[in-house]
Amino acid sequence: MNNNLKNITKTNLSNDWAKLDRIDYDYQFENGEWKRLSRECYNRGNGAAILLYNPEKRTVILTKQFRMPAYENNNTDGMSIEACAGAIDNNDSALETIIRETEEEVGYKINDAEQVLTAYTSPGALTEKMFLFVAAYNENMKIAKGGGLDSEDEEIDILELPFSKVIEMITNEEIIDAKTIMLVQYAQINKLLE
Ligand SMILES: Nc1nc2c(ncn2[C@@H]2O[C@H](COP(=O)(O)OP(=O)(O)O[C@H]3O[C@H](CO)[C@@H](O)[C@H](O)[C@@H]3O)[C@@H](O)[C@H]2O)c(=O)[nH]1
Ligand SMILES: [Mg+2]
Secondary structure, three states: OOOOEEEEEEEEEEEOOOEEEEEEEEEEEEOOEEEEEEEEEEEEEEOOEEEEEEEEEEEEEEEEEHHHHHHHOOOOEEEEEEEEEEEOOOOOOOOHHHHHHHHHHHHHHOOOOEEEEEEEOOOOOOOOEEEEEEEOOOOOOOOOOOOOOOHHHOOOOEEEEEEHHHHHHOOOOOOOHHHHHHHHHHHHOOOOOO
């Protein structure tokens, strides 16, 4: 409940792959004044992401794929290095989603993962909340090629990188994906690879 909010109306602007709504609402400022405001909200559901880490080898598994929104924002070739991630389907939990995505995208079979952070990815524009996981991996868990689903036109390269190199890649801006930076820094702060 938010007592500073009333008369909320929703106008759908686009209903295609995801939904874009314009939401108009009366909002009361701290000085008591009410004002009618309008915000566009893009709704593609929630998401889950995972950092797979190998404490013995001190490596992590990341993905590399073309991202049109990043290309559109002058990210030279649009290639994005990210933790494995996927959108959560309506009937699935975040954990079920990330276990499935881990097999589809990078080919590792994990039975469990620890949810360590929750984050709105861009709360001014997206409704999306992301559930961020970590899990340890080893070679025995590699059961499939990975690379994503052909049926979804995914083409995902799988990277196994030394953790120290990944930290450098954040510093030099080779990695500029927020969920990935959060997970790597979580691993660093909590010394998962030491
Ligand atoms: N036709 C069509 N397909 C789309 C569109 N947007 C996404 N797709 C396809 O839908 C699939 C979604 O793949 P997932 O692995 O489930 O999601 P993701 O794109 O990796 O998204 C993850 O990372 C995002 C960026 O951080 C997150 O926003 C998202 O929640 C999720 O965690 C991909 O095959 C992608 O190409 C679209 O606008 N049109
Ligand atoms: Mg994905």
